[in-house]
Amino acid sequence: MSNGKSPSAVVTTETSQPSTSDPTKPQPAREIQRRSFLKGLGVAGAALSAAPLLRVSARADDGSGSLSQGDAAILRFVAAAEIIESDIWLQYNELAGVQSGEVSRLASQLIPGYPAHATGGNFSYTSDIKQLDGDMDQYISDNTEDELSHEVFLNAYLAAKGANTVNLDAFRTLPASQASGSNKTFGRLTNLTQLTVHTDWWTRYRSRRGNPDLGDKFRNAIPTLAVGQHTAIPRTDADVNAAGFLQAVANTAGFHFAWIEQGGSSLYPSLAQRASNAEVLRILLSIGGTEICHFQTWQDKAGNVMPVANVIDPVTGVSVTFPDLNSPPLGGENFQTNLIMPEPTTFLSRQFPPCSIIRPTETKGVAMGAVNALTGDGLFIGQSTQFLQLLQDLASAADNAQRGGN
Secondary structure, three states, X not given: OOOOOOOXXXXXXXXXXXXXXXXXXXXXXXXXXXXXXXHOOHHHHHHHOOOOOEOOOOOOOOOOOOOOHHHHHHHHHXXXXXXXXXXXXXXXXXXXXXXXXXXXXXXXXXXXXXXXXXXXXXXXXHHHHOOOOOOHHHHHHHHHHHHHHHHHXXXXXXXXXXOOEXXXXXXXXXXXXXXXXXXXXXXXXXXXXOEOOOOHHHHHOOOOOOOHHHXXXXXXXXXXXXXXXXXXXXXXXXXXXXXXXXXXXXXHHHHHXXXXXXXXXXXXXXXXXXXXXHHHHHHHHHHHHHHHHHHHHHHXXXXXXXXXXXXXXXXXXXXXXXXXXXXXXXXXXXXXXXXXXXXXXXXXXXXXXXXXXXXXXXXXXXXXXXXXXXXHOOOOOOXXXXXXXXXXXXXXXXXXXXXXXX
């Protein structure tokens, strides 16, 4: 399922025009409005796909154009992160998103070989996902479209400034789900079938004194997800038909959705502290705000997971339990499931009064920390060493950026 490109070629400076979307299919006004923003970025689309790929290192002193080296490095790293996010969300969208064809047509303009037609989804998986909220399919599709808009904008901006852009298409080599509703032959960047999902974000944002920036640790809301490897999508139709198993898969996805977006909520404000150019700062704060919106949505829905006990994966034998989150050891005033606003907590120093904040936002080593978290989640199981090295190089360059420096 590789696209045949050498995985050593990953950064490009050239762009070309993407194809237009299918004008014969009428779309709801809401979707047209969301898509209009992307149409204005047409020149950027193929920067992710069709442009010749150049072999350059990911150090901060390469390909900055009119941006400072640090600002270009920051934007390249978050562009790579958004491409990875898009890959994750496209897999979820194929199986459980709205099947209007809107997202698939957009993705086909940006990613070589991605099918322009909707898959039809997986009815059983979608039904179990919608146990968390009746609008989950719409939220999934909107989140997917947002991440695609982020990656294309960031690369377009880098190209407009004469800086190198990021292209990860050569690494779309991981196998896709073989369940009904998946684009079964399209290679992926990420693996959603062997996840180790930490759910300490649930308790972290409900803590009234703890802050990871000050070294505090937090318990996992779903301890069994942090042990072993779990699938968040049906791997085959056998998973769909396994009695009682599919709801556990959907629950895993529900918590993974929020895990993905809580990372972005912290990444953007953390890196913004290292930006030098006011416009780059504006980009980071503006895109970062939407990541916070995503996280707020998904942590609300995660609270609606259906409790299930000791569900055994029929393939791997790993067990997962989703407890009643409104019961001990959680529950109560601080941990009730409808408590979705960040509780005021310690910020900057314990000498100050509690304040409701995004956490963490410590900037030191944040990009490498994001790479380590994504890797630890299991998303890159099966990926090449070249891919992992590229992400580490991009992260190192971003972490070396300094406000006011070059």
